[in-house]
Amino acid sequence: MPPRGRPRDTQVDERVLRLAAAMIFDRGYAGLSIDEVAEQAGVAKTTLYRRWPTKDHLAVAVVARLQADDEITDTGDIRADLVDYLEKIAAGLNHMRAAGGREGPSAGAVGELVAAAARHEDIGRLTREQYARRNALALALIERARARGELRDDLDAGALFDQLAGALYYRVMITGAPVDRAYAQRLVSSALERNLTCP
Amino acid sequence: MPPRGRPRDTQVDERVLRLAAAMIFDRGYAGLSIDEVAEQAGVAKTTLYRRWPTKDHLAVAVVARLQADDEITDTGDIRADLVDYLEKIAAGLNHMRAAGGREGPSAGAVGELVAAAARHEDIGRLTREQYARRNALALALIERARARGELRDDLDAGALFDQLAGALYYRVMITGAPVDRAYAQRLVSSALERNLTCP
DNA sequence: CGCATTACGAAACCTGGGTTGCGTAATACA
DNA sequence: TGTATTACGCAACCCAGGTTTCGTAATGCG
Numbered sequence: 001m002p003p004r005g006r007p008r009d010t011q012v013d014e015r016v017l018r019l020a021a022a023m024i025f026d027r028g029y030a031g032l033s034i035d036e037v038a039e040q041a042g043v044a045k046t047t048l049y050r051r052w053p054t055k056d057h058l059a060v061a062v063v064a065r066l067q068a069d070d071e072i073t074d075t076g077d078i079r080a081d082l083v084d085y086l087e088k089i090a091a092g093l094n095h096m097r098a099a100g101g102r103e104g105p106s107a108g109a110v111g112e113l114v115a116a117a118a119r120h121e122d123i124g125r126l127t128r129e130q131y132a133r134r135n136a137l138a139l140a141l142i143e144r145a146r147a148r149g150e151l152r153d154d155l156d157a158g159a160l161f162d163q164l165a166g167a168l169y170y171r172v173m174i175t176g177a178p179v180d181r182a183y184a185q186r187l188v189s190s191a192l193e194r195n196l197t198c199p
Numbered sequence: 200m201p202p203r204g205r206p207r208d209t210q211v212d213e214r215v216l217r218l219a220a221a222m223i224f225d226r227g228y229a230g231l232s233i234d235e236v237a238e239q240a241g242v243a244k245t246t247l248y249r250r251w252p253t254k255d256h257l258a259v260a261v262v263a264r265l266q267a268d269d270e271i272t273d274t275g276d277i278r279a280d281l282v283d284y285l286e287k288i289a290a291g292l293n294h295m296r297a298a299g300g301r302e303g304p305s306a307g308a309v310g311e312l313v314a315a316a317a318r319h320e321d322i323g324r325l326t327r328e329q330y331a332r333r334n335a336l337a338l339a340l341i342e343r344a345r346a347r348g349e350l351r352d353d354l355d356a357g358a359l360f361d362q363l364a365g366a367l368y369y370r371v372m373i374t375g376a377p378v379d380r381a382y383a384q385r386l387v388s389s390a391l392e393r394n395l396t397c398p
Numbered sequence: 399c400g401c402a403t404t405a406c407g408a409a410a411c412c413t414g415g416g417t418t419g420c421g422t423a424a425t426a427c428a
Numbered sequence: 429t430g431t432a433t434t435a436c437g438c439a440a441c442c443c444a445g446g447t448t449t450c451g452t453a454a455t456g457c458g
Binding site for chain 4: 399400401402403404405406407408409410411412413414415416417418419420421422423424425426427428
């Protein structure tokens, strides 16, 4: 059942990703050197490029391994559920922020990822699909809350989630302010109460 | 009054910035080549590096020239004013999106800028200051609206503006959906009505 | 066993950002 | 007029991402 020729050394993937992750973590994206990874992993550069066609692809692969596909929980309390989901997103962002090297106001890692998605068609497709999944989950959550009467009938679910998720990204990338549970609660309060059905 | 030595050729700045802008516009950030700019501008590479210490700095300088410092208008109608201001921000984003090369779902130019701000301390400081100014303007606008009774007393102005601006950036960078006047209106409707004082 | 197929390693190479050193041109000042 | 100062151009150079070529090792298949 395995393909025809010589099989790939599966240990290489693991070793390289671990090395690359470490390198990104303590020296940032710019500090990730393909030559150095290859040398430390004990493989030739060509072997790396056979698996990840560019440095961007390798970096994306590193980040992708960190992102546990966020599960959404629906407890029936839309407010708590949204805060929970935002916190998961924030956790991912904070993780990437750490991966950007020295922590600081603006998170280079997220920016590099956005740039990489713009540079390479396939990476762009990949990340867009991932965000589409997340978006669909959130919209479904909101939809269910509306169906059971927690939210106003005429609310704009798309705009609502854009605001919540967008505020997190805005903070991380632009203002550099922290994104934590307290902020998630502020956001949901600010954005949601309006859309709650009035008693 | 001029400094001691040989004066700088001021025409160089203008010529280089125009060339660089054109190059970024139709080939994207990666398509901006320092060597090529120097050659087409008829100057040595060292002359370029004397003015802009890295390619990032040159690109930021190009983008900075495009950003007319957005003025805020206070007509007394917070809803209309916010839509207006968001539209100005969106215009800037769309401009940069165009500058990212081929228009597409994710805007590389914004991502590159965020990444550049993370790479270079001075660029980060610069952009953070600019965003702080914008933020202060918006918060003051909201504050005035609250003072005259258009908004609830207990609203979270910081969270509100993060949501509005963040949603724009989220769309441009992540989902790639268009940001236009219609979307600005949807956002303000979704975010603001809750905070309006109830009749 | 022999062959097609695929993976690997090594080396040379190209490209573009970024640096360095040096000789020269333009200005202020004495 | 001469000197310190700064800008400029030129050429060589380093570095890292990325590519190409080629010889070799490991598998499946007939």
